[in-house]
Structures are given as structure tokens and as C-alpha cells.
Amino acid sequence: MSGEQRTVVVIGGGVAGLATAALLAADGHDVELVEKNATPGGRAGSWEQDGFRFDTGPSWWLMPEVFDHFFRLMGTTTAEQLELHRLDPGYRVFFEGHPDPLDVAADEAGNRALFESVEPGAGDALGAYLASAREVYDLSVQQFLYTSFDSAAAYAGRRILANSPRLAGLLTRSLEKHVADRFDDRRLQQVLGYPAVFLGSSPDRAPSMYHLMSWLDLADGVRYPAGGFYRLVEAMARLAEAHGVRIRTSTTATAITTTERRRSGVGDRRRAVVTGVTVEDASGSRTLPADLVVGAADLHHVETRLLPDALQTYPRTWWDKAVSGPGAVLAYLGVEGEVPELAHHSLFFTRDWRTNFDAVFEAPTRMPDPASLYVCRPSATDPTVAPPGHENLFVLVPSPPDPTLGRGGVDGAGDAVVEQAADRAIDLVARWAGVPDLAERVVVRRTVGPQDFVTDVNAWSGGALGPAHVLRQSAFFRAGNRSKKVDGLYYAGSSTVPGIGLPMCLISAELVLKRVRGDRSVGPSVEPAVPVPTPGRP
Template identity: 30%
Template sequence: MKKKITIIGSGFSALSAACYLAKKGHEVVVFEKNNSIGGRARQMRKQGFTFDMGPSWYWMPDVFERFFADFGKKTTDYYELIKLNPAYRVYFGVQEFIAIADNLDEIVDEFDSIETGSGKQLQEFMVEAQSNYDIAIKDLVYRPGVSPLELVSLETVKKIGQFFGNISQDVRKKFKNEKLIQILEFPVLFLGAKPSDTPSFYSFMNFADFGLGTWHPKTGMFDVVRAMENLATELGVQFFVNSNIEKIIVENKTAKAIVVNGERIESDLVLSGADYQHTETLLDRKYRQYSEKYWESRVFAPSSLLFYVGFNKKLENISHHMLFFDTDFNQHAKEIYDEPKWPADPLFYANFPSVTDKTAAPDGMESGFFLIPLAPGIEDTAALRAEYFDKIMQRFETITKQSVKEHIVFKESFCKNDFVEQYNAYKGNAYGMANTLLQTAFLRPKLKSQKVRNLYFTGQLTVPGPGVPPALISGKLVSDLIDKQFQKEKL
């Protein structure tokens, strides 16, 4: 029986769920508070420069293929992918960097050249990482976090110790060189926690990195948003932007409608892809599952200070993705998670899409995206943004041996206050809730409300967790739960 489903937000998880629910024949309407769809993955176009405003790493291409295959499609029906080589560079000082190749054999050779014997250790580490990837991404993450038993299988029982060890310990058992250690710890930062707080099982992220490679949609990550929007539209989904949701109406403990820009809009079911904590504030207090104390006690992934910068010349000594680990990795992590404050000497990330995509900047120019991870809930002022921009630009100029500041023709920043204002992000978090042991699978906020019938959630604060591929999976998981409910109601 056809139902009317309203979806709040238009990030990856909401777009995914919209497609699956529309495929089942339901009337699906998506409401987005901002003036364009995509959530954190929106696109900015100004003065001839184009920027992906959020996610910029395309990892786990198999998850994207699996999503489109569920609709009888392929990614190539919508966008073209380019495998990056090098995948990225990690800088440790002035022109001192390690380039990560696009294949494991070359990466093994690179490791061996830095630390004798580490190539063989890396191969062994990657065998385990691939095994974990096969268990996690092909199976575990496609379970809805309803029961602890979802984690129990012959494969996971064999790996039970990996849920209690951590990535940092494992890497340090095999490698001694601090630079190699940092490179191997880097991928789990996508999960939003320190390597020392991330279970060993999550080494599957290393296989996503070295085993599957780093890709780039031809004209940016927004190609994926556009593809999902086109697919959803083909399936009959309607989209409305500039549509701020002010309240979720509950009657007889059942979600009946949402209030959008002052107008009540009826529906049979409400699904929120917006920030989970914010969504519950749209409910009367008695219908909220999680208290402020609960959210305060969670480990949140970092916020970020982002800069979108246009340069009026082509830059030297750069690659598409660049990580600047020329300062103390552990100290910066401490200033995010243990003693939250603005970091004294932050690590940072730079992305130059115009290296790969000539449409990202005018001819002869460069578009740059810079990111500093920060503690969520931190103070955010214009003065602090300016101070930290100067800090990273000075280091960028020194490390890449060039002058760039006087060549900046466009610059915009985005930080905690913007995450709160534009995405209703709790404490201005950028990546959701971290995947620590006590925040994994069934221990994360539920996809289905336990207090309000016909109210569901999807996205980075619920299962499976932070990241673009998990967001696609989250949309599928919640749509399956909704379908099960509707099937029961038929009986």
C-alpha cells in the first residue's frame, strides 16, 4: 500500500533512503532547510571557482556500486571516476613527504625503503585488514543495530579480541617508524576517534585506503549528490529547498505531520536525515528518547575549521590530497578529545581539486580546500579563524617552498558556528558521533524511535556511523526497517 513519507534533510543518508523508499512505490517528499540539496556535501561556486563544501575523499567504491546496483544502475550511468596517483601525500617537513601510490605493491616498496622489513609487516597487516573489510563492509554494516546478536557470527567470534584491542596498539606492534605509524593511523580518523580509542577491527579502513585506493568523481563529490538526486527524481521523489522544519507533530504517540515554514504537512511516516539530537528537539520533550545528559556524555567526532580558497596562479609542489603532519599528531588529538581547546600547532589537510579537475578553477588558477580538525563545542570567532588561517598558510608556504598569500583572490571560511547554523549540528560537529567500542552498532542511537510510532532516523549519528559510504548504507538500513513495518501492517 502506497504511503506518503516526508524526509527531513537531503544529505547522503536521506537521499539514499528516498531512493529506496520510492523504489518500493511510496510517495516520498524531501524537505531541505538550505537553498540547495546535499547536506554537508553541498557545492559552492563563486568567482569561477568550484568547491565541495564537505566530503572530498571517495573511498570504498564498492559501496557506491552496490547502492546503484540496487536500482539496476551503475555509477558510470551518472558520473566518471578517476583513480588518483598518488592517492595523497603526507608531509612531515619542508619538501619531506611520503607519497601513497595507487597500488599496494608500490606502497609496500615505499614502506620498506623507510623501515627495513616493514613491507612484509604491511602485507601481513593488510591481509587482516582485508579480512575485516570483507566481514564489515560486505555484511556487518548492513545490519540495523537493533540487537547485539547482529555482531555475532562465526567470523566475528574468531575476531572477538579485535573488538577490545585498538588500532594504535596494533600498528605499534608491527612498525617502529613514527611516520609510517601516523600514515597507518590516519584512515581511522574518518571514524571520528583517536586511534587509541578505535577497536582493532576497524583496520578495515586501511584496506579501504591502500587496498581499494582513493578516487575522485570527475567534477567533484557533488557529482554523487547530483547522481542520487537524478536517480531519486527518476523514481518520483519530490524535493523542496529553503524548507525549514519547525516541528514534528505527534498525535496518539504517532508522527502525523511536520511543520515546514509555518505550514502543516501531513504524512504517514516521518524520516529524519537531519542531526539526530536536533530532530528530537522538534518533538515535545516527552517524546524524546535521548536526554541532553546522554548527548553530553557521547564521544563526538571533531568539528572543523574549513577554508575555501581561490588562487590566481597554478601552485607548485602540490597534489590533489595533502596531509600536513609536520607537528605533533598526539598533541593535536589530545586537544580535540582529552583537553578540548584550539590546538597550539594543528595538523591540517589541503585538497586541490583543480589538480585533477580543470573545471574547479579558471584557466591558470587553483582552487584549494583547507581543513583543521577541532574539538566540537569550541569557541568560534572571526579573529580565531583569521589567526589559524595565517598559521597554516605560513606552514604551507614554507613546506611547499612558494609564496601564495598574495595570490589569493577568493577566500571563505566555515567553522563550528556554521555547522550549527546551517546543519543544526550538535556542538558544531562535522562528522557525527565517533565509532568507539561503546558507540558501535546497537550501542548507537536507534534508527527507529522507541517513543513515537512512524518516526525514523538516518545518518551519521545512528548506524553504521560517520562517512559517506556509511551514510549510503544508513539510508538502506532505515528503508528496510520501514518496509518491514509496512509489511507487518498488511498482515
């Protein structure tokens, strides 16, 4: 408990917003959450049609201990809330120019054997690579992820000082070079480089510190929540409401209200203090009073649309210099008949994927063609997401973060660039995976384009993920989670520390909790010896 009860308004009902609201309510605060859409979830949404149920966003369950920690802070466990399945294979990878895909195993031993079968000596090299990845991952969890970088311990703790030469090398060398120095086979290089995409970057742009990601998928394994990822959103909403959070959907925040603040000392730059959030819903406009406001929506939107220029910590000029992660063209496909050629997760890598990444990130940008892409087939694991005798496919094509590429639509009704990219992706999957009649078997089709991310979740520049994890937007270089101009205004979500992905959003929520408590420690919060009681739980 943080002591004084505060009235809190959380803007945005995605995973970060729900987690922040739930944690603050469990800590004794009076919390209201406003979400502009009809249902919570944000990017982690759900769409249903004709017996198919599609997760509209995240689909990889990695870093399970982060979820476990969050649920324990909430007085429950992951196992009580969700049923997780470990995937084996973790995923399948198709390569341009190679007739046979590689099945990435569910554990390190299987993957060492896989790498050895591709390149003599690569099995032992992978063992060393993953040992390093685990060490850096553990260091990151203890020093870099669960901190707002508001204390000296985050920069100069004993572990940091002991590892500083190594960290310097990992931060200044690209992931691409780090991998290429250890493995010769292009396929293995691509398997180890691809996790940069989870971070909104590319192997040649992401620091090699992020080789830690390979420990997650190649050793710790990939999981899936039965019923789909929206089950996580539903569980978090239940817990939040059980602790008293009032979740108001179809309620749009239009302004953060403030009052002038007296300066309290030298160096105090905050000019105002929050007083509430003005919202609009079906009944009209009103202001919700608040002692604290948490902007858990896209940070660009919160700063540039909900605050006046003089109170913006991250004004438009800041965003003009920032680097967005990729956009995406998505296709939700209901397919008649089975598609056993695809695993639960399948990746398709073009031979020259550097050209793919340059098309997405370098001006002038363009849709890559051919494009490396990702396909999720949750019906391989979960029969509830598709009618009997059908498959559920989610196709993601990385695109430039450019809203002018257009919107998607149902049954081919999206803008031309989006629909053409989806058509090319379906054709590529059909040819590489050996499913020649795939397009003819599609009975449900919906596409999503970069403009949809702007409309649906107020995404900066139409990005699908958030600001990219290039060096100057990683760790303490990333946007902070507390306003420098407005007292009582905090931020959570993929735009701020620690970064992109569901686990990072959960951690960002905990960082707000620590800020409110005045807890400047590094590392995860201490879990209560006696679990926090969940109202209504036996």
C-alpha cells in the same frame, strides 16, 4: 517492493536524506523531502565564486562498492551517473622534521614498496596488515554495516562466533597500539593511524578494528568524481525526483507531529505514532501528513528540537554523555598560478600529533598550534574547478567541536580565532611544501568555523562529522535508527548506525528501507535480478 504504499516525509536533504528518499520512492512509496537550505547536499555542498567551484565537505571517494550497490538498487550504475578517476598518488604526506614527503601509491604493491623503502621489513608487514584489514572489512560489510542489529544473526552468526576472540582483541586495543606493535617508523605509524580521523576519532581513541580503513586507501585506492563531489548530490537528486520524490528546499522542519498510540502488548514502549511534519517556507507554516517520517538531519537536532521531551529516545541527558567527533576550520582558497608541490590530497602531520588530538578532544579544548591538517587540490585532477592558470585549494584544520570558536567569512571577515587558524594553516603549508608566496597568491578566500556547522546543518556541538567512533559509539553501541518512543519515526545519517562518511550515509538509508520492509537480514540487500526501471531512462 514492501507492499503497502506509505506516505513518507524525509527531513534533511543531505546524502543520507536523498538516498533514503530515493530508495523508498523506488520501493513504491509516496515520498516528500524537506531541506532548510536553498540547495540539497548538507555537508556535501558546493560554493562558487569568480570561476572557482569548491566542494564544501567530503572529498575522499572510498568504499566504491557501496556506491555501486546503491546505484544498482536504483536501477542504474555508478558509471552511468558519474565519471570516476583513480588518483595516483592516492595522496601525499608531509611530516614535520622530514624534508621529503611520502607519496602513497594507488595500489597495494606500490605501497608495500614505499613502506619497505622507509623501514626494512615494513613491506611484508604491510602485506600482512592489509590482509587482516581486508578480512575485517569483509566481515564488517557482511555482519555489521548493513544491519540495524535487530536480529540475533547480527550478534551471533557463524562468522561472528568463529571470529569472536579476534574481534574482542580488536575492539579492546587502540588503533595506535595495534599499529605501533607492527611498525617502528613514526611516519608509517601516522599514515596507518590517520584513518581514525575519517571516523571522527584519533588513533589512541579508536578501536583497532578500524585498521580495516587502511585496506581502503592503501590497497583499494582513492577515487575522485569528475566535476567534484557535488556531482554525486546532483545525481542522487535526479534519481530521487525521477522516482517521484518531491524535493522542497528552503523548507524548514519545525516539529514532528504525533498522536497518542494504543499499547499493543507487553514491552511495547512506543507512546505515539507519527502523523506528519510541520514545516515553514516562504508561504508560511503548514503540516505535511505522513505515515512514516525519516529524520535524516543531525540526530541531536531531530530529537531535541522537533520532538517533545516525553517522546525523545535520545534526550539532552544522553547527548551530555556522548562524544562528538572533531569540529573543523575550513578555508576555500582560489590561488593564482600552479601549486604542483601539492597532490590532489595532501596531509601535513606534526611530530607530536598526540598533543594535537588532545587539544581537540580533551578538556579544556583549544585550537591546536601547530596543527596537523589536510589540503585538497582538486584542480590537480579536474580543470573545471578553477579558472585557467589558477588552483583550487580546500584546507581543513581539525578543531574542538565548540561553536564558541566562531564563524568564518569571505576575505578575512570571519571571527578572529577562525581566521587566525586559517592563516596559520596557510603558513604551515607554504613552509612545509615549499610554496613561500602562497598567501600572496590567494585571490579568493572563504573560511568556515564550528558555528557555521550549527547554522548550516544543525550540527550537534559544532561537529564537522558526527558522533565519534569510539568503542561505545560504534556498531551496536551507536545510536539506533528507529525511535523507541514514536512508531513510524526512523533515523538516517552520520549520527546513527552505521556511522560517519558518505558510504555510511548510503548504508544508513538502506537500513531504513530494510526497516520499512521488515527485512532483518544482515548484509547488503539483494539487488533485483531485473534492474528497477528508472523513469525517463532509455
